[in-house]
Amino acid sequence: MMFLAFSLSFVLLLITVLHVYWGLGGIWPGQDAASCARAVVGFRGVDEMPTPFASFAVAACLCLATLWPLALMGVFASPFPKEGLAATSLLIGLVFLGRGIAGFTPWWQRLTPEQPFARLDVRYYSPLCLLIGLGFAILAITEFPA
Numbered sequence: 410m411m412f413l414a415f416s417l418s419f420v421l422l423l424i425t426v427l428h429v430y431w432g433l434g435g436i437w438p439g440q441d442a443a444s445c446a447r448a449v450v451g452f453r454g455v456d457e458m459p460t461p462f463a464s465f466a467v468a469a470c471l472c473l474a475t476l477w478p479l480a481l482m483g484v485f486a487s488p489f490p491k492e493g494l495a496a497t498s499l500l501i502g503l504v505f506l507g508r509g510i511a512g513f514t515p516w517w518q519r520l521t522p523e524q525p526f527a528r529l530d531v532r533y534y535s536p537l538c539l540l541i542g543l544g545f546a547i548l549a550i551t552e553f554p555a
Contacts, residue, residue: 410551414478417544421475425468432464451526474501478545481552495553502545509539
């Protein structure tokens with residue numbers, strides 16, 4: 410389970426760093442803000458990236474999620490009981506699973522039709538969310554104290 414916890418944290422750290430980069434004005438994987446928004450936001454008619462505040466808010470949430478698997482595994486001291494860490498891990502997992510499932514629904518696809526986001530979402534973003542959610546759920550279930 411330690412490998413799973415470190416893997417989850419590593420992937421989430423990379424995603425956190427990307428959101429900080431975008432908050433600082435980064436445009437990868439686009440050539441400008443509009444093409445970046447079409448690749449990573451995807452909402453109908455999007456032509457600019459979210460505000461720095463929004464990017465940093467998402468990065469802050471992702472940073473907390475990055476630490477959660479490590480706290481659950483006891484890598485560092487936490488003020489929370491293991492039961493609370495496990496239950497919260499399950500909730501985090503459900504959020505990621507929900508986002509992953511949403512990416513395959515007609516509702517989400519109508520909401521986010523911009524290319525290349527729509528293609529990247531089905532191919533990479535949604536499956537990655539499903540894997541992250543599954544990882545959190547597995548950690549939560551296996552680490553919940555008996």
